[in-house]
Amino acid sequence: xxxxxxxxxxxxxxxxxxxxxxxxxxxxxxxxxxxxxxxxxxxxxxxxxxxxxxxxxxxxxxxxxxxxxxxxxxxxxxxxxxxxxxxxxxxxxxxxxxxxxxxxxxxxxxxxxxxxxxxxxxxxxxxxxxxxxxxxxxxxxxxxxxxxxxxxxxxxxxxxxxxxxxxxxxxxxxxxxxxxxxxxxxxxxxxxxxxxxxxxxxxxxxxxxxxxxxxxxxxxxxxxxxxxxxxxxxxxxxxxxxxxxxxxxxxxxxxxxxxxxxxxxxxxxxxxxxxxxxxxxxxxxxxxxxxxxxxxxxxxxxxxxxxxxxxxxxxxxxxxxxxxxxxxxxxxxxxxxxxxxxxxxxxxxxxxxxxxxxxxxxxxxxxxx
Amino acid sequence: xxxxxxxxxxxxxxxxxxxxxxxxxxxxxxxxxxxxxxxxxxxxxxxxxxxxxxxxxxxxxxxxxxxxxxxxxxxxxxxxxxxxxxxxxxxxxxxxxxxxxxxxxxxxxxxxxxxxxxxxxxxxxxxxxxxxxxxxxxxxxxxxxxxxxxxxxxxxxxxxxxxxxxxxxxxxxxxxxxxxxxxxxxxxxxxxxxxxxxxxxxxxxxxxxxxxxxxxxxxxxxxxxxxxxxxxxxxxxxxxxxxxxxxxxxxxxxxxxxxxxxxxxxxxxxxxxxxxxxxxxxxxxxxxxxxxxxxxxxxxxxxxxxxxxxxxxxxxxxxxxxxxxxxxxxxxxxxxxxxxxxxxxxxxxxxxxxxxxxxxxxxxxxxxx
Numbered sequence: 001x002x003x004x005x006x007x008x009x010x011x012x013x014x015x016x017x018x019x020x021x022x023x024x025x026x027x028x029x030x031x032x033x034x035x036x037x038x039x040x041x042x043x044x045x046x047x048x049x050x051x052x053x054x055x056x057x058x059x060x061x062x063x064x065x066x067x068x069x070x071x072x073x074x075x076x077x078x079x080x081x082x083x084x085x086x087x088x089x090x091x092x093x094x095x096x097x098x099x100x101x102x103x104x105x106x107x108x109x110x111x112x113x114x115x116x117x118x119x120x121x122x123x124x125x126x127x128x129x130x131x132x133x134x135x136x137x138x139x140x141x142x143x144x145x146x147x148x149x150x151x152x153x154x155x156x157x158x159x160x161x162x163x164x165x166x167x168x169x170x171x172x173x174x175x176x177x178x179x180x181x182x183x184x185x186x187x188x189x190x191x192x193x194x195x196x197x198x199x200x201x202x203x204x205x206x207x208x209x210x211x212x213x214x215x216x217x218x219x220x221x222x223x224x225x226x227x228x229x230x231x232x233x234x235x236x237x238x239x240x241x242x243x244x245x246x247x248x249x250x251x252x253x254x255x256x257x258x259x260x261x262x263x264x265x266x267x268x269x270x271x272x273x274x275x276x277x278x279x280x281x282x283x284x285x286x287x288x289x290x291x292x293x294x295x296x297x298x299x300x301x302x303x304x305x306x307x308x309x310x311x312x313x314x315x316x317x318x319x320x321x322x323x324x325x326x327x328x329x330x331x332x333x334x335x336x337x338x339x340x341x342x343x344x345x346x347x348x349x350x351x352x353x354x355x356x357x358x359x360x361x362x363x364x365x366x367x368x369x
Numbered sequence: 370x371x372x373x374x375x376x377x378x379x380x381x382x383x384x385x386x387x388x389x390x391x392x393x394x395x396x397x398x399x400x401x402x403x404x405x406x407x408x409x410x411x412x413x414x415x416x417x418x419x420x421x422x423x424x425x426x427x428x429x430x431x432x433x434x435x436x437x438x439x440x441x442x443x444x445x446x447x448x449x450x451x452x453x454x455x456x457x458x459x460x461x462x463x464x465x466x467x468x469x470x471x472x473x474x475x476x477x478x479x480x481x482x483x484x485x486x487x488x489x490x491x492x493x494x495x496x497x498x499x500x501x502x503x504x505x506x507x508x509x510x511x512x513x514x515x516x517x518x519x520x521x522x523x524x525x526x527x528x529x530x531x532x533x534x535x536x537x538x539x540x541x542x543x544x545x546x547x548x549x550x551x552x553x554x555x556x557x558x559x560x561x562x563x564x565x566x567x568x569x570x571x572x573x574x575x576x577x578x579x580x581x582x583x584x585x586x587x588x589x590x591x592x593x594x595x596x597x598x599x600x601x602x603x604x605x606x607x608x609x610x611x612x613x614x615x616x617x618x619x620x621x622x623x624x625x626x627x628x629x630x631x632x633x634x635x636x637x638x639x640x641x642x643x644x645x646x647x648x649x650x651x652x653x654x655x656x657x658x659x660x661x662x663x664x665x666x667x668x669x670x671x672x673x674x675x676x677x678x679x680x681x682x683x684x685x686x687x688x689x690x691x692x693x694x695x696x697x698x699x700x701x702x703x704x705x706x707x708x709x710x711x712x713x714x715x716x717x718x719x720x721x722x723x724x725x726x727x728x729x730x731x732x733x734x735x736x737x738x
Contacts, residue, residue: 033695307725307728307729307732309721309724309725309728322692322711323691323692323706323707323708323709323710323711324709324710324711324729324734324737325710325711325713326402326710326711326712326713326725326728326729327712327713327714328713328714328715328718328721328722328724328725329714329715329718329721330702330713330714330715333699333713335711335713337692337706337711338692339692340692340693341692341693341694341695342691342692342693342694342695342704342706342711343695343696344694344695344696344697344699344702344704344713345696345697345698345699346697346698346699349697349698352678352697352698353697355678355697356676356678356695356697359676359678359695360676360693360695363676365693368693
């Protein structure tokens with residue numbers, strides 16, 4: 001099946017077949033107690049709605065079509081990912097024997113696409129867990145990025161909405177010849193201080209690193225061989241093997257544990273960036289949840305079996321199996337309950353959930369992590 | 370067994386035998402979700418400590434002795450009250466077939482004491498659920514009140530510590546002849562407005578109505594016959610019957626539903642009041658809990674399986690079977706979790722728990738009431 005599209009006549013179509021490679025291997029506790037090491041946030045069904053992973057797969061299937069949406073996950077999450085995605089062809093879930101960070105995970109996805117359609121297969125590497133507010137704009141940015149992916153490595157850089165210090169940035173260079181919406185990548189820069197982040201946003205030349213990359217399977221293999229030769233060897237052997245999964249199982253433990261950003265993208269040449277603005281939200285803490293839902297007139301978001309009386313700006317979440325949650329008269333508070341744990345924290349300190357998770361771990365309560 | 374005492378020589382000893390009549394029949398939701406209609410606050414073991422009822426019985430047994438501590442409760446709470454008080458002689462738990470308010474409950478206790486020791490038996494009617502901070506001062510006030518109870522109805526009036534609008538008041542009159550610590554009761558007055566309460570406290574002539582009354586069993590029967598004749602008839606018949614419990618069972622449903630205050634005390638003559646100051650606390654809401662416990666250096670009280678990081682002035686309670694409670698960075702908040710419900714409310718709005726209970730009821734969640 002070929003790249004599904006509703007492109008206008010002015011947009012370039014990619015010639016080759018394209019695959020989404022959705023990275024769904026991460027754990028996470030930033031939305032603790034709902035998210036756990038083994039129940040990452042992309043699997044959360046807050047209030048019975050679509051999970052972030054389900055949304056990512058739905059968007060990808062609409063763009064790339066059936067059989068062209070690969071989900072890469074780690075063995076310890078395979079079972080719950082398969083349960084989460086019963087409609088996905090079983091072979092389209094690509095399993096890492098153990099988590100080895102994103103360079104290896106992207107490599108696995110690239111190897112699977114290579115086996116299916118050869119080196120010209122285009123890859124759209126997409127994280128599973130951001131929320132996308134404007135899906136049409138998202139699809140348009142992906143189409144633009146893919147239109148360059150046969151000749152270069154492309155990323156989407158997010159238009160910053162505030163001087164975020166929790167993300168890496170991309171400094172964009174000159175527009176690519178013949179294009180008004182695609183630029184050379186001047187540099188990837190690390191997470192900045194607040195002051196530096198403000199200067200980045202003011203300059204207009206910096207974009208957030210989205211973790212989305214577009215390139216051909218052949219190019220991914222070449223870059224792996226050059227910059228991460230142990231990974232390149234593993235991938236070449238797996239592509240050549242009769243039993244892909246067995247070959248990966250035997251060798252994957254030797255893959256370098258490094259991110260795709262550090263391991264490949266910062267070393268590769270000729271990168272391009274497509275600026276994007278489509279309501280991207282990495283749901284990095286509970287404070288991000290109101291952006292995903294429509295708050296009530298007083299700015300509250302209430303999800304699940306809960307009642308809120310006379311509150312303002314609160315986020316109240318009762319997970320399946322949690323006790324009934326009742327909140328009265330509070331402001332800008334996060335209250336989250338699950339079957340076995342409860343969190344109460346001010347919204348503006350939602351990042352400090354990690355301190356609670358640490359304390360829980362130090363108290364020996366591994367059952368809650 | 371006679372009235373146990375460590376009286377000084379200057380204190381009058383009551384001639385007759387005395388009984389504590391502990392009223393333990395009330396339900397309550399003011400400490401919801403820990404307290405429920407069928408689990409009133411006197412039964413709460415917050416953090417594994419002694420319950421309010423256990424403390425009331427312990428204090429009474431120390432003063433009145435074994436076999437002289439009667440606990441009056443309603444049939445629907447009998448089982449849990451017996452479980453709570455395994456050391457009390459079974460016959461000392463006096464069971465109302467159904468709750469009929471406090472006049473009838475005191476009448477039952479009086480009838481039981483009358484059967485055991487005749488009309489001269491003295492009664493100390495004590496609610497089960499206040500917390501007493503200074504037990505020695507409490508015992509002294511009871512001894513003083515009992516020393517008058519053979520000749521008058523006596524109550525203890527609490528020295529107000531603030532202009533409380535949630536209590537009734539007693540206006541005291543002249544000192545009883547020959548006594549410096551006992552006064553005539555001028556009037557019982559209803560719960561005042563804030564302004565009126567302030568004038569009461571400023572005047573020095575008003576005391577809080579404690580709900581503690583001291584009188585003989587015979588006097589109680591006389592007053593019942595006079596002011597609540599239906600109750601008087603029930604009690605007389607029960608005293609005369611061979612099977613007290615069966616007689617009560619047959620007739621108690623006809624007892625008037627009225628409080629001892631309205632039904633008898635406000636109508637009886639010659640009442641006396643002993644002012645008392647002994648750290649009395651009716652635990653009328655969660656905000657009262659810090660007075661019962663020793664808060665930490667930042668004013669927090671944490672009870673049960675919970676962790677609190679960087680908070681000030683909070684009350685955090687995890688009941689047995691509740692999820693683990695974690696709280697960070699909040700101030701003056703009440704967080705209470707049970708197996709099936711969670712409450713989050715500002716400490717200064719703790720009285721508004723009743724609004725949540727109403728909302729829960731309106732939502733049809735009777736299981737949570």
